[in-house]
Every structure is written in C-alpha cells, then in structure tokens.
Amino acid sequence: MTPAARLAAAIDVLDDVIAGTPAERALTHWARTHRFAGSGDRAALRDHVYDVLRARRSLAALGGGDTGRALVLGLLRRDGPDPLTVFGSGGHAPQALTPEETEVAHPPTNEAAMADLPDWLWPLWQRALGDRAMELAQLQLQRAPVFLRVNLSRISRAAAQASLLAEAVTTQPHPFADTALQVTDNPRRVAASAAYLDGQVEVQDAASQIAVARLPVDPGQRILDYCAGGGGKALALADRLGGPVWAHDIDPRRMADIAPRAARAGATIKTLATAEVAKAAPFDLVLCDAPCSGSGTWRRTPDAKWRLTPERLSDLNTMQADILATAATLTRPGGLLAYATCSVLLEENEAIVASFLSGHAGWSRVDRLLLSPTADHDGFQMSVLRRS
Numbered sequence: 001m002t003p004a005a006r007l008a009a010a011i012d013v014l015d016d017v018i019a020g021t022p023a024e025r026a027l028t029h030w031a032r033t034h035r036f037a038g039s040g041d042r043a044a045l046r047d048h049v050y051d052v053l054r055a056r057r058s059l060a061a062l063g064g065g066d067t068g069r070a071l072v073l074g075l076l077r078r079d080g081p082d083p084l085t086v087f088g089s090g091g092h093a094p095q096a097l098t099p100e101e102t103e104v105a106h107p108p109t110n111e112a113a114m115a116d117l118p119d120w121l122w123p124l125w126q127r128a129l130g131d132r133a134m135e136l137a138q139l140q141l142q143r144a145p146v147f148l149r150v151n152l153s154r155i156s157r158a159a160a161q162a163s164l165l166a167e168a169v170t171t172q173p174h175p176f177a178d179t180a181l182q183v184t185d186n187p188r189r190v191a192a193s194a195a196y197l198d199g200q201v202e203v204q205d206a207a208s209q210i211a212v213a214r215l216p217v218d219p220g221q222r223i224l225d226y227c228a229g230g231g232g233k234a235l236a237l238a239d240r241l242g243g244p245v246w247a248h249d250i251d252p253r254r255m256a257d258i259a260p261r262a263a264r265a266g267a268t269i270k271t272l273a274t275a276e277v278a279k280a281a282p283f284d285l286v287l288c289d290a291p292c293s294g295s296g297t298w299r300r301t302p303d304a305k306w307r308l309t310p311e312r313l314s315d316l317n318t319m320q321a322d323i324l325a326t327a328a329t330l331t332r333p334g335g336l337l338a339y340a341t342c343s344v345l346l347e348e349n350e351a352i353v354a355s356f357l358s359g360h361a362g363w364s365r366v367d368r369l370l371l372s373p374t375a376d377h378d379g380f381q382m383s384v385l386r387r388s
C-alpha cells in the first residue's frame with residue numbers, strides 16, 4: 001500500500017472507532033477484510049490510528065472536525081507531509097480536499113483541549129498531577145516504548161540483552177527496575193525471539209515491575225493475585241519468590257494466558273475459580289490490581305480516555321471499593337493487602353484507600369507507591385495495607 005492509501009485506511013478505521021467500536025477490534029476487522037495488506041501496512045495503519053486517538057481533540061481542532069477524515073487532516077497539519085500531497089494524490093489515496101477543508105484551522109487554546117482530555121477529566125487530572133499536569137498529559141500523546149521483564153531466575157539481565165541482540169532486538173537496562181529492559185530497536189521482533197519463546201523475558205511495563213519489586217514479601221509466603229487477568233504480576237511475583245503464586249479473576253477467561261505464560265517461564269501459578277478462593281484463604285499477601293480507568297496507560301490505550309464518563313468512573317469506584325473489602329477477608333491477621341491501579345486519579349486510589357481505612361478498624365497503611373506516567377514508565381499507584 002502507498003503511504004496515502006494507508007492514511008485512507010486510517011480514515012475508515014477511525015470512523016469505525018468514532019462510531020463506537022474499540023480501536024483494537026476496528027483494526028482487527030480491517031485486517032480481516034483487507035487480506036492483501038502486509039504486516040508493514042498493518043503496523044503503519046495501527047500507528048496512524050493510535051497517533052490520532054492520543055490527540056483526538058487537538059487534531060479535531062487542527063483538522064476542522066471529529067471525523068476520520070478531519071482527524072487525519074489534523075495529523076498531517078501537525079506532523080506533515082503537506083495534506084495536499086496526500087488528499088487527492090490518486091490511486092487509493094483519500095479524496096481531494098474540499099475548499100472548506102483547505103481553510104486554515106487553528107490549534108486549540110483551551111487547556112483541556114491542549115492536554116487532549118475531555119473537559120470533565122482535566123480538573124481531575126490536574127488535581128492528581130499538580131504542576132506537571134500539562135506536561136504529563138502532553139507526554140501521553142507520544143508512542144509508548146516496549147518494556148521487557150527479565151525472568152532473573154532463568155537468566156541475567158545482561159545475558160538476556162545479549163540473546164535479544166543476536167536477533168537484532170536492541171535494549172537498554174531500565175534505570176529504576178532491576179528486572180526491566182527497554183526495547184530501543186525492533187520491538188516487533190520480540191515475540192519471535194528465542195529469549196521470549198524460551199520464557200527468559202516477558203512483555204511488561206516498568207511500572208508494574210517496580211511495584212512488584214516493592215512488595216514486602218518473602219519466599220515461602222502464600223500470595224494471591226486477586227485480579228490476575230493475564231497474570232503479568234503473578235508471574236513476576238513467582239519469578240521473584242521462586243515458589244507458587246495463587247491467581248484469581250472474576251472472569252476466568254481473562255486468565256486463559258496464564259498457563260502458557262507460566263509454562264514458558266517455568267513458573268507455578270495456581271489459578272482459583274471464584275468459588276474456591278475463600279477455601280484457599282488466608283494468604284500472607286493479597287494483591288488487588290483493580291480494574292480502573294487506566295488513566296496512567298492512556299498513551300497505550302488512547303481510545304479509553306475518550307470513552308470514560310463520570311458515570312463509568314463512579315461505577316469503577318464502587319467496584320474498586322467492593323474488591324478491596326472482599327480481598328481484605330482473604331488476608332491473614334498480620335498479613336498484607338496491596339491495592340493497586342494503573343490510574344493516576346485520586347478518585348481511584350487515595351479516595352478508595354481512605355474510605356477503606358475509615359471503615360475497617362485494625363488496618364493501617366505501611367507503604368505507598370506513586371508513579372506518574374513519564375517516558376520511563378506508565379502511571380501506577382499502590383498502597384500496601386497491614387491487618388493488625
């Protein structure tokens with residue numbers, strides 16, 4: 001496909017997303033219905049769609065509207081090349097610009113639009129991130145790096161780097177996480193690399209790795225990852241402790257990847273159905289990596305920031321409080337409960353923990369981790385609570 005044809009495809013996919021289809025599903029649907037497209041075309045299309053979604057509001061201002069076509073026009077006005085070399089350039093390029101579309105559009109001047117956030121979210125983001133709110137919001141407009149977690153029980157970080165380098169995947173050690181590597185070249189080759197297939201490395205953001213390293217746990221302890229999803233944190237804990245880790249998720253389908261990932265890593269993860277969790281309790285540490293708005297990861301999942309509403313945030317808060325209260329019953333006296341989200345919003349972190357502590361005598365906070373969404377890692381927060 002020509003560069004202009006890829007942008008025309010991005011316009012179609014964006015229209016699908018604007019109509020309500022999640023971005024991943026819209027991209028998968030496009031790939032299924034355009035079998036002739038190669039992996040390079042699909043990767044470029046994905047980059048265009050995500051570049052636009054990260055900056056949907058400011059690009060709408062630059063492009064003169066919130067349609068796929070206007071957003072791609074805004075993208076070209078921001079990053080080049082000149083839209084006139086793309087629109088109407090023949091073949092499968094987008095149709096030529098109309099006289100109205102060629103009129104000069106202006107970048108936004110309102111703060112929420114400059115931050116590329118919905119109006120209602122900007123004050124919440126500001127309250128959470130203070131003086132750095134605008135800088136960090138604008139950082140979310142850039143593509144996120146790929147981070148790997150080295151299974152240190154299998155291989156040293158330097159040896160993992162050498163193995164990846166032999167397959168042209170270059171990496172650099174992360175400054176704040178001993179297990180982490182940042183991929184600096186050829187991230188798309190990771191999944192086919194020997195280091196990945198042999199379970200020496202896993203894909204995991206550095207913030208999650210910093211959080212797991214921070215948990216005050218010892219080998220031999222019984223640990224439950226209560227909201228395990230695909231098991232990223234359970235696997236990191238199993239590698240750190242060298243023993244089994246228990247995993248639960250209310251939706252067992254979300255745990256489908258745990259068995260193959262654990263087999264690759266040589267880790268033992270014991271999955272529990274919801275009906276089995278109480279019987280397996282008590283645990284020395286229960287980790288609740290709660291469902292959240294994902295506001296610390298919006299550079300990776302930018303359509304989520306446009307889909308979030310005050311009602312949805314309030315529903316999430318109810319769910320978060322319920323999960324924390326249930327998980328508390330699974331923790332042994334003297335044990336620890338770690339409440340974490342990949343959101344930076346106070347409403348999903350401090351407010352939930354404060355409300356839990358005020359309603360649960362005998363619990364106190366012993367540690368708190370606040371990671372802002374910087375170039376080095378996603379945003380992530382964790383409070384570690386002790387049951388007396």
Ligand SMILES: C[S@@+](CC[C@H](N)C(=O)[O-])C[C@H]1O[C@@H](n2cnc3c(N)ncnc32)[C@H](O)[C@@H]1O
Nearest residue numbers: 227228229230231232233249250254289290291
């Ligand atoms: C942030 S994700 C977990 C990510 C995972 N820990 C990881 O590192 O890959 C949150 C998970 O919580 C699960 N969940 C939602 N409500 C829950 C509940 N009431 N009890 C347990 N898990 C729940 C969701 O299905 C989802 O998989």
